[in-house]
Amino acid sequence: MSSEIAISVDGVSKRYEMYSKPRDRLLQFFSRGSKQYYKEFWALQKISFDVRKGETLGILGRNGSGKSTLLQIIAGTLTPTTGSVQTSGVLAALLELGSGFNPEFTGRENIYLNGVILGFSRQEMDLRLEEIISFADIGDHLDQPIKTYSSGMTVRLAFAVQACVSPQVLIVDEALSVGDEKFQRKCFEYIEKLRKGGCSILLVTHSTATVEKFCQRGVLLHKGEVQGIGAAKEIVDQYYALLYSDEKAYQRYQTSKSGSADVPVPELADRPSADAGTVAAKPHHAATSGLRAVIAGWDVVDAQGLPCDKYHTGETFIVRFLVDIRQPVQEIQAGLLIRTVEGVSAFGTSTLYHEKNMLHPSEGSRYAVEFEVKASLCAGTYFITLAIAEAISHSDMRYLDRKTDVIVITVSQPHTLASGIAMLDAKVKVSEIKGGT
Numbered sequence: 001m002s003s004e005i006a007i008s009v010d011g012v013s014k015r016y017e018m019y020s021k022p023r024d025r026l027l028q029f030f031s032r033g034s035k036q037y038y039k040e041f042w043a044l045q046k047i048s049f050d051v052r053k054g055e056t057l058g059i060l061g062r063n064g065s066g067k068s069t070l071l072q073i074i075a076g077t078l079t080p081t082t083g084s085v086q087t088s089g090v091l092a093a094l095l096e097l098g099s100g101f102n103p104e105f106t107g108r109e110n111i112y113l114n115g116v117i118l119g120f121s122r123q124e125m126d127l128r129l130e131e132i133i134s135f136a137d138i139g140d141h142l143d144q145p146i147k148t149y150s151s152g153m154t155v156r157l158a159f160a161v162q163a164c165v166s167p168q169v170l171i172v173d174e175a176l177s178v179g180d181e182k183f184q185r186k187c188f189e190y191i192e193k194l195r196k197g198g199c200s201i202l203l204v205t206h207s208t209a210t211v212e213k214f215c216q217r218g219v220l221l222h223k224g225e226v227q228g229i230g231a232a233k234e235i236v237d238q239y240y241a242l243l244y245s246d247e248k249a250y251q252r253y254q255t256s257k258s259g260s261a262d263v264p265v266p267e268l269a270d271r272p273s274a275d276a277g278t279v280a281a282k283p284h285h286a287a288t289s290g291l292r293a294v295i296a297g298w299d300v301v302d303a304q305g306l307p308c309d310k311y312h313t314g315e316t317f318i319v320r321f322l323v324d325i326r327q328p329v330q331e332i333q334a335g336l337l338i339r340t341v342e343g344v345s346a347f348g349t350s351t352l353y354h355e356k357n358m359l360h361p362s363e364g365s366r367y368a369v370e371f372e373v374k375a376s377l378c379a380g381t382y383f384i385t386l387a388i389a390e391a392i393s394h395s396d397m398r399y400l401d402r403k404t405d406v407i408v409i410t411v412s413q414p415h416t417l418a419s420g421i422a423m424l425d426a427k428v429k430v431s432e433i434k435g436g437t
Contacts, residue, residue: 003088004052004053005050005051005052005053005086005088006051006052006053006054006055006087006088006089006168006169006200007050007051007074007085007086007087007088007169007200007202008050008051008085008086008087009047009048009049009050009070009074009083009085010048010083010084010085010086011046011047011048011082011083011084012044012046012047012048012070012073012080012082012083012084012085013042013044013045013046013047013080013081013082013083014042014043014044014066014069014073014078014080014081014224015040015041015042015043015081016040016041016042016043017038017039017040017041018038018039018040018041019037019038020039024037024038025037025038042224043066043069043224044066044069044070044073044080044224044225045224045225046083046225046226047066047070047083047221047224047225047226048083048226049219049226049229051169051200051202052200053088053168053198053200054195054198054199054200055200055201055216055217056191056195056200056201056203056214056215056216057200057201057202057203057215057216057217057218057219058203058204058205058210058211058214058215058217058218058219058232058235059071059202059203059204059218059219059221060205060206060208060211060218060219060220060221060235060236060239061220061221061222061239062222062242062243064223065221065222065223065224066221066223066224067173067204067221068095068173068204070221071093071095071171071173071202071204072095073085074087074093074171074202075091075093075095075171076091077093077095087169088168088169089167089168089169090118090119090165090166090167090168090169091167091168091169091170091171092118092162092163092165092167092169092170092171093162093170093171093172094155094158094159094162094163094170094171094172094173095171095173100113100114100117100158101113101114101146101154101157101158102146103145103146103147104145104146104147105145105146106142106143106144106145106146107136107138107141107142107143107144107146107149107157108142108143110146110157110161111125111129111132111157111161112125114161114162115128115161115165118165118167120165128164128165131164132157132160132161132164133160135156135159135160135163135164135186135190136156136157136159136160136161137156138153138156138157141153152183156183159187163187163190163191163194166194166197166199167194167199168198168199168200169199169200169201169202170191170194170199170200170201170202171201171202172191172201172202172203172204172205173204188210188214191203191214192214195214201214203215207343208236208239208240208343208404209339209343209344210343211232211235211236212232212233212236212343213343215232216231216232217229217230217231217232217235218230218231218232218234218235218236218239219235220235220238220239220242222242227242233405236404237404240402240404243399291326291400291401292325292326292327292328292329292390292400293323293324293325293326293327293329293332293361293388293400293401294323294324294326294388294400294401295321295322295323295386295387295388295401295402295403296321296322296323296324296366297321297322298319298320298321298322298386298403298406298407299319299320299321299407300317300318300319300320300384300407300409301317301318301320302315302316302317302318303315303316303317303318305318309407309408309409309410310409310410310412311375311409311410311411311412312375312411312412312413312414313375313376313377313378313379313411313412313413313417313423314374314375314376314423315374315375316372316373316374316375317372317373317375317409318370318371318372318373319336319370319371319373319384319386319407320368320369320370320371321334321368321369321386321403322366322367322368322369323358323361323366323367323368323369323388324366325361325362325363325364325365325366325367326363327363328360328361328362328363329358329361329390329400330359330360330390330391331357331358331359331360331390331391332357332358332361332388332389332390332391332400333350333351333352333357333358333388333389333391333397334350334351334358334369334386334387334388335348335349335350335351335352335386335387335388335389336348336349336350336371336384336385336386336387337384337385337387338373338377338382338383338384339382339383339384339385339405340380340381340382340383340421341380341381341383344421346377346382346421346422347373349371351369352391357391375409375411376422376423376424377411377421377422377423378411378413378418378419378420378421378422378423379411379412379413379416379419380410380411380421381408381409381410381411382408382409382410382411383405383407383408384405384406384407384408384409385402385403385404385405385406386402386403386406386407387399387401387402387403388400388401388402
């Protein structure tokens with residue numbers, strides 16, 4: 001393995017034996033391989049990729065795609081059926097909630113227990129103890145048995161132990177989603193600190209914003225196989241294509257990537273506020289041919305209807321997009337989401353909230369959706385995501401199509417008045433208190 005590689009996964013596959021009845025396990029044992037009493041299930045098939053030193057790699061995929069199985073094999077808690085994994089340096093893994101903890105031991109005792117598992121002596125853990133206790137911040141519970149902890153307290157201690165041993169390789173599964181938002185931010189700040197210090201990080205999450213912010217590259221898993229490896233943004237887009245398309249449509253998406261040309265999209269015509277020739281209509285891929293409704297084209301214009309992607313705080317911008325109905329749908333809602341560069345949601349709304357859903361749209365029809373928004377935002381760059389969904393009930397929906405971060409706008413202030421995201425209407429008053437000291 002190259003000295004620049006922290007993790008090397010080479011042709012890893014994992015097979016499980018599925019028995020329909022408990023007695024079949026016994027029959028299989030005595031058959032000595034002459035007869036098969038089980039069905040094979042391959043959780044992973046021929047997985048190969050490398051993680052460079054100092055790199056953060058995100059792994060995306062639907063539930064059941066094999067993400068957690070892969071991490072357990074890399075961490076050494078599972079053995080692959082075929083293939084191999086090589087790692088370089090101290091490896092720490094935060095996988096299943098509280099894995100490696102003895103529920104009868106106190107938090108303090110489990111800190112030392114985990115230290116032994118990671119290969120550290122008691123003296124070495126003594127040097128790290130105060131940092132771990134401070135990071136976990138669980139107070140007097142530290143000397144209580146783990147079995148009395150809440151899930152949030154357990155993950156706080158687990159992350160503190162794994163992170164504060166200064167690993168060269170850190171593996172993090174979805175466990176962080178259990179903690180509160182303040183602790184999650186604390187964890188990600190620490191992850192960023194580790195990354196800048198040269199630690200290689202393997203991150204499994206369903207948060208695409210996290211992948212885009214922290215990861216240089218991504219891996220997409222689907223049904224135990226690698227569907228894509230590349231730049232984080234590219235893998236996030238591919239993940240959305242998989243997530244919001246059916247299986248056949250996704251296969252067509254994969255085929256279209258291999259060389260088929262983009263399908264031209266009609267412009268936003270018949271709009272009195274802008275010349276159709278100036279509209280920057282966007283192409284869509286062949287994957288959309290399997291969807292019941294698609295977002296066909298989009299643009300952003302100013303209050304005069306002219307294409308514009310730069311605004312001052314307080315100005316109005318209009319996001320417009322076309323919706324093509326491929327098959328009858330009972331009710332469709334359309335929405336947008338505005339996020340910061342870091343992936344923080346700044347604003348979102350939909351036709352549902354404004355009682356403007358498309359009711360009983362017929363096959364072959366086309367709708368123009370328009371959101372007029374006042375840019376009450378602080379200076380910065382903002383990404384706009386568009387989506388349409390089948391409205392199932394007031395609190396439930398099923399996505400039909402989604403275009404992630406397809407519009408980018410820049411908001412500026414001639415004179416800096418605030419920082420952050422929201423530009424709130426603030427009044428400031430300063431007065432001298434007579435006789436004060």
